[in-house]
Amino acid sequence: MELHVHVEACISGSRIESLAAEAGVPMLRPVERLFEYSTLAEFLETYEWWCDLLRTPETAEGIAYEAAALLAADGIVYADVLTGPRYWEHLDDQELILALGAGFERAHRDGLTDCRLVPSISREQSAQWAMELVEWIGAERPTRVVGLGLDGNEAVLGRTTPKFEEAYARAGELGLGRTVHAGESSGPEGVRDVLDYLHVDRIDHGVRAIEDPALTARLADEGITLNITPTSNVITGLYPDLPSHPIGRFIEAGVPVTVNSDDPLAMSVSLSGEFEAVARIHDWSFDDLVAATRRAADAAFCDETDRAALHAKVDAFLTNRAESI
Ligand code: ADE
Numbered sequence: 317m318e319l320h321v322h323v324e325a326c327i328s329g330s331r332i333e334s335l336a337a338e339a340g341v342p343m344l345r346p347v348e349r350l351f352e353y354s355t356l357a358e359f360l361e362t363y364e365w366w367c368d369l370l371r372t373p374e375t376a377e378g379i380a381y382e383a384a385a386l387l388a389a390d391g392i393v394y395a396d397v398l399t400g401p402r403y404w405e406h407l408d409d410q411e412l413i414l415a416l417g418a419g420f421e422r423a424h425r426d427g428l429t430d431c432r433l434v435p436s437i438s439r440e441q442s443a444q445w446a447m448e449l450v451e452w453i454g455a456e457r458p459t460r461v462v463g464l465g466l467d468g469n470e471a472v473l474g475r476t477t478p479k480f481e482e483a484y485a486r487a488g489e490l491g492l493g494r495t496v497h498a499g500e501s502s503g504p505e506g507v508r509d510v511l512d513y514l515h516v517d518r519i520d521h522g523v524r525a526i527e528d529p530a531l532t533a534r535l536a537d538e539g540i541t542l543n544i545t546p547t548s549n550v551i552t553g554l555y556p557d558l559p560s561h562p563i564g565r566f567i568e569a570g571v572p573v574t575v576n577s578d579d580p581l582a583m584s585v586s587l588s589g590e591f592e593a594v595a596r597i598h599d600w601s602f603d604d605l606v607a608a609t610r611r612a613a614d615a616a617f618c619d620e621t622d623r624a625a626l627h628a629k630v631d632a633f634l635t636n637r638a639e640s641i
């Protein structure tokens with residue numbers, strides 16, 4: 317199960333190369349070096365460049381389908397997948413969300429990963445844009461949409477969380493799941509802001525909360541799940557290497573954490589690879605990995621029937637494994 321993955325980061329270099337050729341746009345860098353960056357700012361600049369090549373609803377539908385196929389190939393049965401409408405400048409927001417939902421529907425019918433959609437506000441967008449998006453989701457209930465996200469680079473854009481207080485309150489009233497990228501490009505204060513203003517159910521990253529013991533204790537007390545992405549945090553320069561990552565310290569503090577890929581093809585990561593790395597470097601046992609998967613099922617933005625089905629899949633996996641030993 318994946319709770320923190322961006323659909324725009326599930327596009328291969330060769331797909332981007334052919335979209336660029338089709339659009340008559342020269343490659344930003346040779347494809348072999350396209351996915352090379354060492355800061356969040358460089359990453360997001362490149363991300364914005366390739367997203368500008370995504371220009372039709374058919375492309376969006378296909379990208380969603382291919383993302384579900386990519387996740388399925390890694391053994392993932394369920395995913396809450398983020399999309400940033402602000403990156404798809406050639407498509408109307410509603411057209412985009414409907415097209416991605418249609419791609420996920422087709423993929424699910426074909427037995428691929430059950431992907432749900434979490435439209436994510438970009439921090440430079442307006443409060444009004446965010447509210448209109450939420451009201452439209454509430455009125456139309458577009459297929460597969462289960463939550464609301466917020467992302468972007470707080471180190472560049474500053475303190476933008478309070479601006480979205482009303483949109484998040486409305487999302488809560490409408491029964492949408494609420495998650496936010498925080499404590500990646502912001503310090504602990506960014507994490508505190510999303511708890512105080514947005515009343516989130518989960519936080520994407522959240523890792524810099526570890527710098528503030530009282531805040532870490534608050535995350536544990538309030539049972540806020542952190543959707544952690546170890547390799548992505550190393551690639552964007554937050555930690556020098558995986559052994560320095562604080563994931564283990566959150567577990568010790570009683571904070572529910574899940575393990576995620578964030579940007580699979582754009583950062584050459586997979587969920588299975590992240591599990592393997594965490595097990596090796598942070599000494600997690602098989603039971604620890606199962607517990608992280610259970611926490612993902614607990615925090616998924618699906619309804620209670622689907623949640624019970626996700627736990628039943630974990631039960632079936634464990635039974636099969638016990639029988640084959
Ligand atoms: N968009 C895609 N990945 C992101 C990340 N790690 N942080 C902020 N915005 C993102």
Ligand code: ZN
Nearest residue numbers: 320497520578
């Ligand atoms: Zn992310």
